[in-house]
Amino acid sequence: MLITKKPQELINILRNGGVFAYPTEAVYGLGCDPDNEQAVNKILELKQRSVDKGLILIASDFSQVEKYLKPLNQDQLALIKPSQTTYIYPARDTAPKWLTGNFNSLAVRISKLAIIQELCSTLDSALVSTSANLSGQEPARSCAEVDSVFHNKIDAILDGETGDLLTPTEIRDSITGEIIRA
Template sequence: MREEHEKAIATLKRGGLILYPTDTVWGIGCDATNAEAIEKVYRLKKRAANKSLICLVSDFKMLQQYVEDIPEVAYDILKYAVKPTTIIYDDPIRISENLIAPDNTLGFRVCRNKFCNILLKKFRKPIVSTSANVEGAPTPKRFSEIDPVILEGVDYIVNLDRDKKSLPPSAIIKLSNDGKVTIIRK
């Protein structure tokens, strides 16, 4: 696993795209602070730039470095969540501008997958995570279902968990600084 972390980090540091297993589905990832890398993700997925992507972080400490004001309820939601949960926060900071939604929000997920968590801690920055499919196509449930366009469009494919079935996508909750809670996906 160590070698996979090293290769993925080297790719991320040079602005490349990785294809990697997450705590939910196979994801396309890049450095969340690198605007050019983020553009590559949008082009590869054929996704409109105004449609948000999410970021993975290793823990609350990392999350606090990239969100201006985390509502207290976020800690409770994440503490008691029974499945991976992405929370959309107001006012992200120190993140590439082209990753932030027009309403100045961005989704983050504290990742509990062992490979991803170690990767995030070693990389020391959030990593973009978006499903490994072209916009409009179904999300692959297994590595073998990933479109060749995606496989050929990334710079490094992590060689782990290729036989495992993906878990369902994460729950998505939007927490506004004014206290409003909106469930986007259960």
């Protein structure tokens, strides 16, 4: 398993359907190419998580997630900016079910965290983003914790600092503003 501080070293892993961990706003996340069903299924299997729940996509820019979403209204478009909040948007009918789960929507965060901005820009891709843990367990908050849980079960870890949040990002409905996860 590769442990690196250089996002460019993850390009081939992403393109080849690999799974890797990286720091997010509060905890380490597991990520992969959102269009690669096998890679997404590997994450779900590692976490022991049901596909029915759906997943979050992170990106450095709206263009990386736009193809998954229905056209947005002006209020929703105003939310499309780097932040520490994940918003749920209506998904296109063509959005993969391995991303949306049992929903007709998709959770998206345009991250303002520098390491995620660099990672998604370098990879020129949105990424699946789910906490690096087994379902029901505490998420990993360091490279060493990720390694202890997923040693040799994932392809790489991007070693870096998580953001300053104490809990995973807030999730809000982009239409109603309702808080789904505080």
